[in-house]
Amino acid sequence: MSDNNPTIGGYFELELSQRKHYHDGALRLNTARNCFEYILLARNYKKVYIPFYTCEVMLQPLHKHNIAYQFYSIDKNLEPVSIVKLKKDEAFLYTNYFGIKQMMVEYLANFYGNQLIVDNAQAFFSPRLEGMDTFYSPRKFFGVPDGAYLYTDVHLDYNLPQDTSMTRMAHLLKRIDVSAEDGYEDFKNEDSMLDNMPILRMSKLSESILASIEYDAIKLRRRDNFIYLHSRLGDSNLLRVSVDDGMVPMVYPYLQSSTSLRQKLQEHRIYVARYWPNVEKWCNEHDLEVKYMNQILPLPIDQRYGQNEMDRIVKLIRI
Ligand SMILES: Cc1ncc(COP(=O)(O)O)c(C=O)c1O
Structure with a gap:
């Protein structure tokens, strides 16, 4: 079947809007x-x-x-x-x-x-x-x-x-x-x-x-959530984090000394990844990479969420 001779009519495909790729030139x-x-x-x-x-x-x-x-x-x-x-x-x-x-x-x-x-x-x-x-x-x-x-x-x-x-x-x-x-x-x-x-x-x-995603809205939402979490948790975050112009992070990396907080969040259906379990195989137990693997909580700040969800996370961490 050729892309040079595209179909017209018949049943519908999954409906997605047609915008542009964010990395259009890649x-x-x-x-x-x-x-x-x-x-x-x-x-x-x-x-x-x-x-x-x-x-x-x-x-x-x-x-x-x-x-x-x-x-x-x-x-x-x-x-x-x-x-x-x-x-x-x-x-x-x-x-x-x-x-x-x-x-x-x-x-x-x-x-x-x-x-x-x-x-x-x-x-x-x-x-x-x-x-x-x-x-x-x-x-x-x-x-x-x-x-x-x-x-x-x-x-x-x-x-x-x-x-x-x-x-x-x-x-x-x-x-x-x-x-x-x-x-x-x-x-x-x-x-x-x-x-x-x-x-x-x-x-x-x-x-x-x-190509269907509204990237501009997502950037704003991620930034707002990140800035909000930083304003609430920055003083207890052991990782030095700054909010630079134009920065749009994946998550809010929260470094803390407890090893049970991830579990507690999970019990409240807040799922936080561990980056990266393989580090344990490659490093010694006292290496910084192992500490970061265990103690950095990459808190979600993505476009699905707003201040309500950020507050739920903050409350659980602050008690
Ligand atoms: C930092 C980093 N680089 C690269 C990759 C690999 O990406 P992909 O799964 O698209 O190959 C991952 C994780 O999967 C990652 O965490």
């Missing part, structure tokens, strides 16, 4: 880890410096292509503890943690030039800096089954097939139709279906959903 691929793989291949990197404090799936392309990597540590402000002298065929991967580290991205871009790879999986709204290989994972911000955006100036000479996403939709549908709890197993299964996939173009389904 390549559209299937996952952020595969954007990373694309860069590794297109630039022919032989070694990558990668933070201990990141998601395990980022190793998939390195293992697949047998590319050397070396972990580096971060400091209490989520910044690399030291600067590395890179060889020509080496890259430095930095994560824009929680969407609040754009200043550090700018600093590292000045230092490493285009050997920096910016992981904006947690920073959908942070702009690409000119010349920097930068990728995004929209499903951390919106209800899409998969998809990723990549900005790069180097291109692989492959004809990439297009992904399809319809078998990964159950969690999105169940969360609306049944409940968050009922869709959770589907979410985990469907997320793990993305493991070790080949590099593909973003599915039409994810493209359509992402």
